[in-house]
Amino acid sequence: MLSSTVILIGALFVVIFGLQKGIKHVQRRKQAKKLGCEPPLRVKTGFYGIPAFIQLTKAAKERRWVEFIESRYQEFGNTFIQTFIGKDGISTIEPQNLKHLLGIQFEDFGLGTRHREFFPLLGDGIFTLDGAGWSHARALLRPQFTRDQVADLDLMDGHVNRMIGLIPKDGSIFDIQRLFFLLTIDSATHFLFGESVGAMEGDNVLGNATVGGAQGFADAFNKAQEWVTFRSMALDFYWMINPKEFREATRRVHEVVDHYVHRAIANKNAEKQESGSERYVFAEALARENSDPKFLRDSMLNILLAGRDTTASLLSSTFWFLARHPNVWEKLRHIIVEEFGDVEHPKGQITHTRLKDLPYLRYVLNEVLRLLPPVPLNFRVANKDTSLPVGGGPNGKSPIFIHKGQPVLYSVYAMHRRKDLYGPDAEIFRPERWENSKRGWDYLPFNGGARICLGQQYALTEASYTIVKLLQRFQVIEDGDPWMKKPVIQSNLTMAHGDGVNIRLY
Template sequence: MLYSFILLLFSYTFHCIYKQARQHNLSRSKGCKDAQSKAPVKDPFIGFDFIYDCLFAKPVEKYLDSTYKTFQQLGATYAYKRWTWEAVYTCDSRNIKHVLASGFDDFKLPRLRVNAMMGLLGSGIFTLNGHSWSHARGVLRPCFAKQNKESVVNMLETHFQALLRRIPNDKATIDLQPLFFWLTMDFATDFLMGHSTHVLDRASSHAKEKQFVDDYLTCSTEIVRKMQLGPLQMFSINFAAMRARSRVFRYIDDFIDASLDTKDESESTNMGCNVLQCLSAVTTDRKQLRDQILHILVASRDTTACLLSNLFFVLAKKPHIYDKLRREVVSIAGVEPATDHQLNSMEYLKWCVQESLRLHPVIPTNAREASRDTVLPYGGGEDGNSPLLIKKGNLVMYNIYAMHRDARIFGPDPEEFVPERWNGLRPGWNYLPFNGGPRICIGQKFALLETYYLVSRMVQTFETMSAVDDSEWIELYALATTCKDGVKVSLTRSN
């Protein structure tokens, strides 16, 4: 035993020396320097302050604004270092481009995020790395490419009419945010599986569907909570979330069985045109089908609902922008639902959506973990223009919210909602509402089509929209970011 212990100690010591020597050589060959700025920490060794904050501290109100101010104080890239944990935070588009594109092979999804999502959503495109991810994306890409835009628009109109039936005819105050989430859930399940949850439909109770939506939200909330706990998530057990996960899995499995039952085509509202049908042509593995559908549902439902909520929160407080947007839509499409061609010609509509995604990105922060010793091109040295060593296993946390507020790129008053700033603007890697590089959002075009169509139909239907109070936008930080206090408005229908 003594011999084994000595051998083990020697091996560990040799490994540490070899690893440090390798990192030193890499750092010297790339010209790396220490980080220009380092975030102050109370306990730089074990991190008891981090543990306390995770377990007992209240969530920071306006967290995204606090991260933006930190970058203003410490610079576009800074290190956060403890003996037990090390990360680099950046809003520098050059570093973000390197992590997502030019240095793509040096980074992977963080293990903490993967573990948090896999436990409640299974193994899908948002938890896979390497060859498994490439294969999953390769399978999914044709499923979106085969979709017929005209069929998608017709499907959207059906669910939009269900939304309208939920809105009173008078000027009563209504919160649009839950309606947008129900609408996008109904459309996403219809688009993905050929069966809609129909939670907007008042015709029946839809108890099973509403239970699914509630369980889905429980799982989403638990995922966010686990990611916030970081390395402490292994000690967190939520039995309610586990039961909700089981019900979600059963519900999706039943949907899959019904959608793939070709003996009764009337069971599907869009048979032969949904993503599940395309996936089932590639694999019959029910678990793989379920996991992939759940992951796409997170992306398609949550992000679009948050985008619509964030946009209309602002439009309701800026009647001059709403009126200008409405005039453009009506001048091109009149009062009839717009075609895909007409939507493409609505320039101001696109500017409004782009400005909402800039000011309130639905995925405002993200992260990657170094899969090997590597470097970031900027952030080191006294001027921050030297490379920065990133050790294997360390995190790079990139902040889209802060990057989108760079006045050098987006002009003066970057915290203001000004759609006209997009006239001729080409920000490149400084604008990443759908991520970038090989992992860029696979459903980006359909998300924008859905958004453009629903925004155009809203402004066609309602002549005026006004906010009921002067509250400012505060984020509800979840899998996708939306308005904490909802979107409470007063609407006047067009004649």
């Protein structure tokens, strides 16, 4: 008797749930029709989308998932729908859709599950929050980025010189990416925390994997990022991924950052700040706004995450291309030496304004960011039932309906390589294409709309300064892996060269 009652109640629940889903489905179809929406192409991904998910994780393991995703766009067009472990996601690389997703309809979309996936490492910060929490974080951080101190080239100078000191002078092959990652962790912690972790200090940095505690911090930070990427890939099953290695790495990162948090709180009201005689320190400026230690830790870590690997990635890719395009190296070097002199005969100080006045340097950076954007893949999730303007119907020109909770994935890597947008030579590295060229929503290395990168100017200044100093110092670049025509793209949250960037500098 009891069991038949249980079965009856169970069946009733199934019927009610099915009915609710059915009604919602009909309502959505009606709404979609009213908005003139047509469905995008549906790509088959096997039972529950599991085979496609396995294919994707295999591609990620083999360090080719960015290209794998691009190949899907080449095969199925610029907008399509596919199922991954039971979830229907829209994939799009239509500039018009991105303009609405990130700009015009910003309120309709959010970061989805990013907060819960990243929370153990990043807590509540600009990179993980949506809505009012995000607005507040952004409003607090924005003034820090408009200050002149963001372009503090004196601060950069010591770190760049230290990095140049680590480059083999006998012309032997070395991995410059490794040095760029050390450079950016040292300069970012110096700028943000007031004191560099000093990852480049100590002996034999090039060959030694464990340079004291600083390298330990960098390694823990890298490891923790790898795990939050896995958590993101697992979608709704993110909570299953919380291994000891992740917890340990997170603990180590927090321990180091907390040291700096206490330092910032202690220093925030020190007289030296008032007198203006000391250098600006991001964390101390922030502590004057809000000195809650948890707030400070989260804010500092969020910015460190946003700013460190991205800039290292840009610099590494720049040298990857320069090593393969000696004509660009020659032209850029000529322009730099004309303006700033070489290392033996420098012409004046390298300033932010003078760096901005070198258009060809900017074209080179633009072109690197086009072909190898440091954040190649991204997504948003609909906060409500809504639509995007194109991608539906047989010709892909009709609006598409997006239901609440649906992810919209985009690959700026794939969009930046579209031949219909960038011409038949879209795959080719050609900085000259940027002469007299202004792009819009088809070029998004720094994202667009309300959540556009806050550190764009900082990153471009840091990268430009480092490039100028390196080209002043070295006359010749040679590719250390001449057989490698395509980079091995390893992408966690940001992209890096899986096998390094091996070059010679003379």
